[in-house]
Amino acid sequence: MLSPSIQKLIDLFAKFPTVGPRTASRFVFYLIGQPKEKVKEMAQTLIDLKNNIKLCGLCFNPFENGDESVCPICADPSRDKKTLCVIEKESDLLSLEKTGQYKGLYFILGGAVSNLMPENIQKLRIEELKQRVEKGVFEEIILATNPTTDGQATSLYLRQILKPLAKKIVLLGRGLPLGGELEYADEETLSSAIENRK
Amino acid sequence: MLSPSIQKLIDLFAKFPTVGPRTASRFVFYLIGQPKEKVKEMAQTLIDLKNNIKLCGLCFNPFENGDESVCPICADPSRDKKTLCVIEKESDLLSLEKTGQYKGLYFILGGAVSNLMPENIQKLRIEELKQRVEKGVFEEIILATNPTTDGQATSLYLRQILKPLAKKIVLLGRGLPLGGELEYADEETLSSAIENRK
Amino acid sequence: MLSPSIQKLIDLFAKFPTVGPRTASRFVFYLIGQPKEKVKEMAQTLIDLKNNIKLCGLCFNPFENGDESVCPICADPSRDKKTLCVIEKESDLLSLEKTGQYKGLYFILGGAVSNLMPENIQKLRIEELKQRVEKGVFEEIILATNPTTDGQATSLYLRQILKPLAKKIVLLGRGLPLGGELEYADEETLSSAIENRK
Amino acid sequence: MLSPSIQKLIDLFAKFPTVGPRTASRFVFYLIGQPKEKVKEMAQTLIDLKNNIKLCGLCFNPFENGDESVCPICADPSRDKKTLCVIEKESDLLSLEKTGQYKGLYFILGGAVSNLMPENIQKLRIEELKQRVEKGVFEEIILATNPTTDGQATSLYLRQILKPLAKKIVLLGRGLPLGGELEYADEETLSSAIENRK
Numbered sequence: 001m002l003s004p005s006i007q008k009l010i011d012l013f014a015k016f017p018t019v020g021p022r023t024a025s026r027f028v029f030y031l032i033g034q035p036k037e038k039v040k041e042m043a044q045t046l047i048d049l050k051n052n053i054k055l056c057g058l059c060f061n062p063f064e065n066g067d068e069s070v071c072p073i074c075a076d077p078s079r080d081k082k083t084l085c086v087i088e089k090e091s092d093l094l095s096l097e098k099t100g101q102y103k104g105l106y107f108i109l110g111g112a113v114s115n116l117m118p119e120n121i122q123k124l125r126i127e128e129l130k131q132r133v134e135k136g137v138f139e140e141i142i143l144a145t146n147p148t149t150d151g152q153a154t155s156l157y158l159r160q161i162l163k164p165l166a167k168k169i170v171l172l173g174r175g176l177p178l179g180g181e182l183e184y185a186d187e188e189t190l191s192s193a194i195e196n197r198k
Numbered sequence: 199m200l201s202p203s204i205q206k207l208i209d210l211f212a213k214f215p216t217v218g219p220r221t222a223s224r225f226v227f228y229l230i231g232q233p234k235e236k237v238k239e240m241a242q243t244l245i246d247l248k249n250n251i252k253l254c255g256l257c258f259n260p261f262e263n264g265d266e267s268v269c270p271i272c273a274d275p276s277r278d279k280k281t282l283c284v285i286e287k288e289s290d291l292l293s294l295e296k297t298g299q300y301k302g303l304y305f306i307l308g309g310a311v312s313n314l315m316p317e318n319i320q321k322l323r324i325e326e327l328k329q330r331v332e333k334g335v336f337e338e339i340i341l342a343t344n345p346t347t348d349g350q351a352t353s354l355y356l357r358q359i360l361k362p363l364a365k366k367i368v369l370l371g372r373g374l375p376l377g378g379e380l381e382y383a384d385e386e387t388l389s390s391a392i393e394n395r396k
Numbered sequence: 397m398l399s400p401s402i403q404k405l406i407d408l409f410a411k412f413p414t415v416g417p418r419t420a421s422r423f424v425f426y427l428i429g430q431p432k433e434k435v436k437e438m439a440q441t442l443i444d445l446k447n448n449i450k451l452c453g454l455c456f457n458p459f460e461n462g463d464e465s466v467c468p469i470c471a472d473p474s475r476d477k478k479t480l481c482v483i484e485k486e487s488d489l490l491s492l493e494k495t496g497q498y499k500g501l502y503f504i505l506g507g508a509v510s511n512l513m514p515e516n517i518q519k520l521r522i523e524e525l526k527q528r529v530e531k532g533v534f535e536e537i538i539l540a541t542n543p544t545t546d547g548q549a550t551s552l553y554l555r556q557i558l559k560p561l562a563k564k565i566v567l568l569g570r571g572l573p574l575g576g577e578l579e580y581a582d583e584e585t586l587s588s589a590i591e592n593r594k
Numbered sequence: 595m596l597s598p599s600i601q602k603l604i605d606l607f608a609k610f611p612t613v614g615p616r617t618a619s620r621f622v623f624y625l626i627g628q629p630k631e632k633v634k635e636m637a638q639t640l641i642d643l644k645n646n647i648k649l650c651g652l653c654f655n656p657f658e659n660g661d662e663s664v665c666p667i668c669a670d671p672s673r674d675k676k677t678l679c680v681i682e683k684e685s686d687l688l689s690l691e692k693t694g695q696y697k698g699l700y701f702i703l704g705g706a707v708s709n710l711m712p713e714n715i716q717k718l719r720i721e722e723l724k725q726r727v728e729k730g731v732f733e734e735i736i737l738a739t740n741p742t743t744d745g746q747a748t749s750l751y752l753r754q755i756l757k758p759l760a761k762k763i764v765l766l767g768r769g770l771p772l773g774g775e776l777e778y779a780d781e782e783t784l785s786s787a788i789e790n791r792k
Binding site for chain 3: 285286287289293294296297298299300340342344345346368369370371372373374375376377378379380381383384386387389390391392393394395396
């Protein structure tokens with residue numbers, strides 16, 4: 001029913017995270033309604049993205065600083081080089097940076113898996129993480145995967161892998177979030193909240 | 199914090215319908231993780247879209263049939279040329295076509311407005327609709343705007359505009375949807391459901 | 397951990413429709429905080445309910461008109477005695493009465509079942525409905541079960557049962573509800589909406 | 595439209611927390627469908643509740659231990675008498691007890707208020723709390739109001755009130771709850787999670 005160019009673009013958008021066919025078709029109809037230059041600009045920005053962006057050789061954060069091989073955070077002399085925060089994905093780095101609370105370095109693992117079968121483990125940057133820790137001088141490694149089933153299984157696995165390589169391995173603090181209520185909190189969260197009181 | 203190519207693409211995606219900055223950044227990180235050819239293909243598809251797609255001169259449905267000036271639906275000799283269904287947007291056409299129930303023609307209004315101020319009315323294809331109806335031989339016009347506040351205000355306005363031009367102007371049937379429950383239905387819907395019993 | 401009176405009342409409330417143990421305990425703590433007379437009044441109202449309320453001998457609607465054996469609706473001479481609306485439950489009667497659109501009689505079936513096994517059918521007032529229809533002078537029977545899976549299976553079954561007994565058996569009209577959108581409507585609802593246009 | 599006994603009971607239920615008129619009427623129709631003995635049992639349980647339950651003279655926890663004036667928790671010699679946990683309401687006590695992590699005493703404040711006007715403050719057991727702390731031998735007071743706007747305003751106020759009376763005043767630990775994600779956490783929660791890492 002739909003013409004090929006429309007259908008092809010819907011199919012491409014439908015592979016985006018959180019996007020289904022219905023939302024994908026809304027995207028395409030939105031683009032059809034935009035001026036031609038706007039859509040051309042979008043196409044060019046996509047091409048620029050792939051031409052300019054590379055992954056940091058240390059933390060795998062995407063960046064575009066011309067000839068550099070490491071990202072601005074890893075290159076920043078003011079960052080604390082003795083603390084490494086292992087995170088699942090790029091957006092977690094953005095979230096942590098926004099707090100202004102963390103001054104150490106990062107490592108982007110590339111996800112989290114609940115089933116630790118070899119084929120799942122391979123999707124993560126485990127070998128790269130080991131090499132990074134071996135090359136670094138870290139006194140503290142923060143396993144900042146999400147406290148979800150996948151994230152917790154992954155952090156348990158990472159702890160085991162990194163134990164021989166690191167002095168101190170910690171997790172993010174657990175407790176009640178802003179706006180949370182004791183009545184609806186699970187027992188594990190509430191136990192942590194009592195234990196971490198201060 | 200983010201490099202310019204990334205930020206620019208996030209800003210472009212954040213203008214898409216239903217997309218906010220957080221989802222936009224997930225889209226960009228997804229694209230960064232895709233192979234270069236995939237992203238180039240996406241850029242090319244965007245350009246193809248704008249080069250190939252035009253709006254139907256009769257119903258404003260986007261299509262790409264080479265040299266034609268009307269879309270496949272308007273050109274289809276088997277469609278009922280005496281019935282016109284006025285809809286808010288392209289995706290409503292898809293929804294109605296999927297039912298296989300409707301065999302007439304369409305007109306895409308380009309939205310719906312609750313406040314009928316001239317500057318709002320101008321956003322819709324009112325003049326184009328009047329011309330379409332004048333040129334056509336319609337015996338029935340279905341005002342298939344959504345039964346939302348905006349859609350109902352718009353259909354009232356359209357009825358007034360089209361009255362001198364059309365014999366029969368109707369609305370889509372109102373009633374309980376599949377999966378609906380009497381207990382949670384509003385009085386207007388329930389009244390329609392009683393009235394339209396059969 | 398909780399004292400017996402509290403726990404017993406929580407258990408009783410937890411059997412109420414839509415109430416789980418957490419909400420049940422909120423109810424009990426609310427009652428503990430109320431003055432003694434208020435709680436006594438509630439207890440008395442519960443006892444009054446069971447002493448005063450009886451089910452209508454014709455439609456099974458609960459009512460409390462002293463010595464009468466039929467409810468005010470069935471007894472009302474101004475109601476249309478030739479139309480019977482079969483509904484799942486008491487609250488559906490309230491919803492339909494609020495519209496002011498329906499002037500006939502009701503029959504409360506006592507639920508709806510998707511699996512038409514004899515043990516499920518027995519939960520409904522099927523025999524009572526047959527007798528009611530045989531005794532009545534109905535020209536139209538509206539099967540107003542919900543358009544859910546259960547309600548639709550039940551109305552198909554009722555149609556089969558009532559066919560030999562009634563001239564005209566109808567369903568509530570189907571279509572888009574107030575506030576609904578074409579884009580999110582299922583095909584069956586949209587087909588009905590097109591068919592019932594007017 | 596509804597008979598008086600039904601309407602009166604609906605009105606009483608509609609005052610319960612989280613219950614509106616629609617849910618209240620479902621409760622009443624549920625009770626109408628129950629056997630008479632069941633409803634009488636419920637009425638008796640309500641009366642028992644008010645006859646047997648009293649509030650603990652120390653923590654305001656409701657209990658029914660015959661002639662005692664303090665609740666089982668306050669009377670338990672194995673509980674840590676040097677720690678007091680101030681909570682908003684009874685159900686928070688249940689939640690904390692379920693963790694098995696806390697061994698001290700409680701004080702039920704009776705709510706939380708965001709606007710600290712005298713008329714709001716009066717709704718809470720502030721004077722009773724001061725007297726409790728003065729009479730006790732607490733080395734640590736945990737202000738365990740919810741980390742909501744109301745709970746935080748209240749804990750700030752309590753801290754000010756209790757400062758002259760207590761050595762150590764603490765809050766529950768803040769951080770990511772079980773199942774939480776860095777990407778969706780607010781900055782304050784994430785800052786706490788980084789700070790409380792271990």
